[in-house]
Amino acid sequence: MALDSRTLAAISGDDDLLLLSLMQNDEKHQPILHLQDISDSQYKQLFRFDRPGLLEIQSAMGFPEFMSCPNRTKFNIMEGLHVLIRRLSYPNRLEDLSFLFGRTKFELSNIFNTTLDFIYEKYERLLLILDRPWLSPGDLDAMTTAVSDKGSPLDNCLGSIDGTIRPICRPRQNQRVVYSGHKRVHGLKFQSIMAPNGIIAHFYGPIEGRRHDAGMLRESGVETEMQHMMNRPNNDVFCVYGDPAYPLTPYIVPPFRGAVISANQARFNKKMSAVRVCVEWGFGKLLSLFAFLDYKKNQKLYLQPIGKYYKVAVILTNCHTCLYGSETSTYFGLRPPTVQEYLQL
Structure with a gap:
């Protein structure tokens, strides 16, 4: 039939x-x-x-x-x-x-x-500042505890930072500027910080696809935000975990690098990789909800405000997480803020 x-x-x-x-x-x-x-x-x-x-x-x-x-x-x-x-x-x-x-x-x-x-x-501005009601000292401590409970060797880690390139339609002008030789694609780069409650806490971009993640980190100013907001009373600092493209700073911790690393360093990298995967879940949810962004023929650099599309989609994705939770918030066992708390200016 x-x-x-x-x-x-x-x-x-x-x-x-x-x-x-x-x-x-x-x-x-x-x-x-x-x-x-x-x-x-x-x-x-x-x-x-x-x-x-x-x-x-x-x-x-x-x-x-x-x-x-x-x-x-x-x-x-x-x-x-x-x-x-x-x-x-x-x-x-x-x-x-x-x-x-x-x-x-x-x-x-x-x-x-x-x-x-x-x-x-x-x-x-919600995507660029960390002075948020749902990032109070008590909330930050709960996040570090949740990350530690999942095996993180760091007791001050708040989540993960990652830079990603998003493919776009090949532009007629300035193709080399947006071409990533590493990924072999024309695209724009974005940087996100994923909190363990499932919220994309910071989102910066776009910048040219050829740029390095370390340069995007400097340009984003997120470390300045962290200096203002993420210091503990005992003068310790909170940090986020990144991939090897990020430099080691007081607020950014990358994995150990090199052809030869010790057994303890390898163990550290393995445990932290399980924590870092949450930032990929965040982008996966974004593209699952808003598949228009994942179709590069729709992303035309000089004809459409691509960065605006992504930022509004991130805000809506965070609202979705506030209402229904996410894979990340479930994994770490943390409740996202309410929609009203998240959107409070």
Whole structure:
């Protein structure tokens, strides 16, 4: 017996099939998605959050009820959030979203960009500063304890730092600037610090793909932030663990390097590698939720604000972790902050 498109969607988890099945209704000439008519599971598959979660984010971010685009298109903010998240969650075209929202691709483009800009302009600083309510001295001590409990030889380690290059569409100009000879790809680099409660605590970038992680560390200013915020009362400091590309500093600890290292040093590296994997989980969750970022043909350097896409997606990913937890927070047994705590300015 042939399976209908909705059954196939449920089996495969394919977003395209799900959208097709939802639009196959009696109103053949008005293929608009009516959000109130879809199930909770379908809603979360399409928009990554459940209905109460997205309402909580809308309330915590302080959106006005209605917003206007530069071309005077007016929209309800929940419509804006739906457009933004759906656009980022899958490598689709604006023409595809027209069938969902009953808007032209030009209206959708303006709604998407206006909502994106609002979140970016108001909340980008959350990714660059460590003076946060959920990083109190008590929270920092709980994080170091959780990391130590997972076998870390360091009793002052707060998490992991990592630099990653994200592929982009090969630009027509300045190709060498964004080309990474190590990865053999054109791309932009970002640096993130993953806390053991599952939150990406610091996120810097983008910079040119050819740059070294150590240079990105200096440019990010994250060590200055750590100097201000991450000192213990006994004059000890908190640190984060990085890969061999990072230099050894009071706040950054890389693995031991060299062709010949001692047994104790090898043991240290092995134990810390199990802790460091959490930073890769964080980026994995980001790209799983917002697969638009993982499709390099959509990432066009001179045509799109790629850095803005990533930063807003990180903020939304952190909100997702606040609501539902993550692999990292479960692994270390720590509760993430609430959405209100995370978004507090």
